[in-house]
Amino acid sequence: MMITGEALIGGLAVKGSEGGLRAFNPATLQYLEPEFHTVGPAQIELACDLAGAAFDAYRATSDEQRAVFLDTIGRQLMELGDALVERVMAESGLPRARVEGERARSVGQLKLFAQLLREGSWSDLRVDPALPERQPPRADLRMRMIGLGPVAVFAASNFPLAFSVAGGDTASALAAGCPVVLKAHSAHPGTSELVGRAIVKAAALCGMPAGVFALLTGSGNGIGQALVAHPAIQAVGFTGSRSGGLALMAVAAARPQPIPVYAEMSSINPVFLLPHALAARAEEIAAGFAVSLTLGVGQMCTNPGLLLALDGADLERFKRAAAQALEGVAAGTMLSPGIAENFLGGVHKLADHADVATLALAPQQGGKGAPALFATSGAAFLARRELADEVFGPAALVVACRDLAELRQVADSLEGQLTATLQLEPGDYDAARQLLPVLERKVGRILANGFPTGVEVASAMVHGGPFPSTSDGRSTSVGTTAIARFLRPVSYQNLPQALLPAVLRDDKLAGSWRRVDGELTRQ
């Protein structure tokens, strides 16, 4: 499949009507062909109008039809072959193994949502049979979930495939029966076009309406604002910076009809090194930590940016071992010069901070990110809010607390996070029991004796967390619960069988997961 530099609207490739832009190879520092163009207001409007027009036809498809559509997207993605892998590598600086892994993850994600559709319980079917003898009589009541409507999805910079054009937001929205208007990330327009064309081809193969998917190309905040403000758009999925997410939340809240925004924004993912674990395995934990911190040059939403422990000899062992391990990791090419520059700024802010000691800091090179490790005290961390700011890249801060009470106080001071990790041994269980209620209120996922990077695509995964790690702590962007973001319940009272949605008719209900008078059954 060719990269032509076009947007995809209504199943057709169209040149954006505004200014040109090119992808940039952060490894070779060269601009890439071809030229893309930013879509204009009329093109954004057309994409949204078509998505609105496609909604009823698309949501009327059966679960099986949408499952086949998702599977077909996955197959088309694989059929792009090495051209896709190479374009991702060129546009992101990510190594081949990571890109191939991310492609497999994306295909796996599409398959997972296809499975979810085939299993069927996602739609939360409910029946409260009529009780004609009761006084007053009860009507026949049935309920199901339907899609919210067209979803605007904003692709992430750090996962050009798995959190991008055919990523988790797209997969879950399409599974829910919602058309998707996708804003490609300006850093990887070629990748986006290839994947977008795969989706368009899959839609055609599956007989889906042409408005079910659109790809908008370009740079600048104007596209996102126009997209989120368009009346046809009914929800927003976003992965990116806090400022970007907050800006979209403001647009969504100011609409005549406010809509939900699911923005995954920022997280420093605290790791608690509890005393017995540190005593038993300081060096082993340090080695695991160094791998997790530098995975993908630290450009992970779940990067372990904050380490919390009690001050003392065991923490010193950890610090030494971690610094040593990190010094052995070469600087890596970051996703873009802008990200590298921001990382450098964050590192320097910590290095120059009066209350922060530098444990490891390789010389930084332009466009690359070298690991950095810093240390401060619990008291300083509590006093200086800026020490909790995310530094996107391979940098972390060790906070040495006076005692468990201060450790808990630090935990309690944190903003909402995607994850929290406990390194612990049985001797730490009492301390962990005191921390867990705090952490449950603060984070979406709690791990023991692991590291937060590596977000499994699975039914029980939560990749979300209280504000400001996401805009909406009731949601996850990874795992099957992600579909719930794009659903709402509709109830049907006394509708004749001939007019009920097929899934709620008596003949179809038998054998489906449903709740009858509140009780789950498949009989």
Next chain:
Amino acid sequence: MMITGEALIGGLAVKGSEGGLRAFNPATLQYLEPEFHTVGPAQIELACDLAGAAFDAYRATSDEQRAVFLDTIGRQLMELGDALVERVMAESGLPRARVEGERARSVGQLKLFAQLLREGSWSDLRVDPALPERQPPRADLRMRMIGLGPVAVFAASNFPLAFSVAGGDTASALAAGCPVVLKAHSAHPGTSELVGRAIVKAAALCGMPAGVFALLTGSGNGIGQALVAHPAIQAVGFTGSRSGGLALMAVAAARPQPIPVYAEMSSINPVFLLPHALAARAEEIAAGFAVSLTLGVGQMCTNPGLLLALDGADLERFKRAAAQALEGVAAGTMLSPGIAENFLGGVHKLADHADVATLALAPQQGGKGAPALFATSGAAFLARRELADEVFGPAALVVACRDLAELRQVADSLEGQLTATLQLEPGDYDAARQLLPVLERKVGRILANGFPTGVEVASAMVHGGPFPSTSDGRSTSVGTTAIARFLRPVSYQNLPQALLPAVLRDDKLAGSWRRVDGELTRQ
């Protein structure tokens, strides 16, 4: 139990620190004893702080403990006996039968959520077992829903019991493990105190933390704004006017940490009188409509305020029969002089509208609401947005459309609604099939051959709908799905059995509803 004119904070009765207010009997036009006082900023803060402090202890209770708590509240409510019924009648002007019915509904609602807790699947337990052999190995992942945190609930004016202190918002929030800080409606402070004391007593009997419930008394917007802005509050439940709901949404969105607001605001509940149904049963439908419109003097969220039909002789039959039936209904005392005045204003606006004909309009009396019926054309309705404004009370507008296309156009022009009703016969099914996709996008509940008033408390009920009928079309305030408003998912990765929440431990999971690798099971 005595009414002392006090707020309830931390399990104790306290006098509000600000200005005094009294309840008013809309039937006798007399103020009622005793005097109440508006709570001050320090009292609001204390109630919220205590709710925040109680959250961890309260959510750590078992499902069975919270079920017993809800059942106990229901029993305490009944033990208030006739004193409660008489106070509600005095503060609302509602007749005894309605008040006793509403009390039964409230108790039934508490029981339903107790049942939901005992059934267990509300917490959406999930397990993806470890796959140590896989490359890379998969960790043990478990998920459950937990409460969001303390919930601010604003009681409604039109249901002094069922959408008030111990109403659906309180029942679902308490079921979810969330403490409740309740803002009593200023129109029925005595009712609120009685019911609040019943909840406080139930909390004490069940050994719940004192901060689990607070009742704030008073008038003015200051209480609500301070309450929603308090950092401990994590969600808001509200039933009332659109302006009130929008004001709370703005406060919630402007917080450093935005929080969800579930506001049930306004709805005109379109009823489609399809041609074959009108031909077969114009008079019968008119009789049913007149009963539904005047139920509770029309002060229902689901009041059928809009009738849509094709112009013609059968619609004329309906109009005549409906006008005649409504003229036979006496004016009823409205909930408050303010509501009666607003109703009169809305009725006059329609009566004086150039494009509106008056079909029935009894002389209105101060403080009472007499039924009113108006008519206009589809073209006028489409041109004049103000004709879709809610008139809270027993008034409705008949819209005569030129043809089915215009009828569909009118349906498509509507804002989000709680309900839509189809009066139909088999000959109307084709027309209904064209309307249904539109209605599914617009409303929370679709009824056939009934009327929208009378919202069953049941598993499959949706009492919600797209904005602006509610602030959040993903939710319902009646039925068991209401609990989902106050929940968020938390995932646990590789946590030792000793540290997992009890419900997710292997021994406890066996026999519970859960999803294993995505498949529902109770084995």
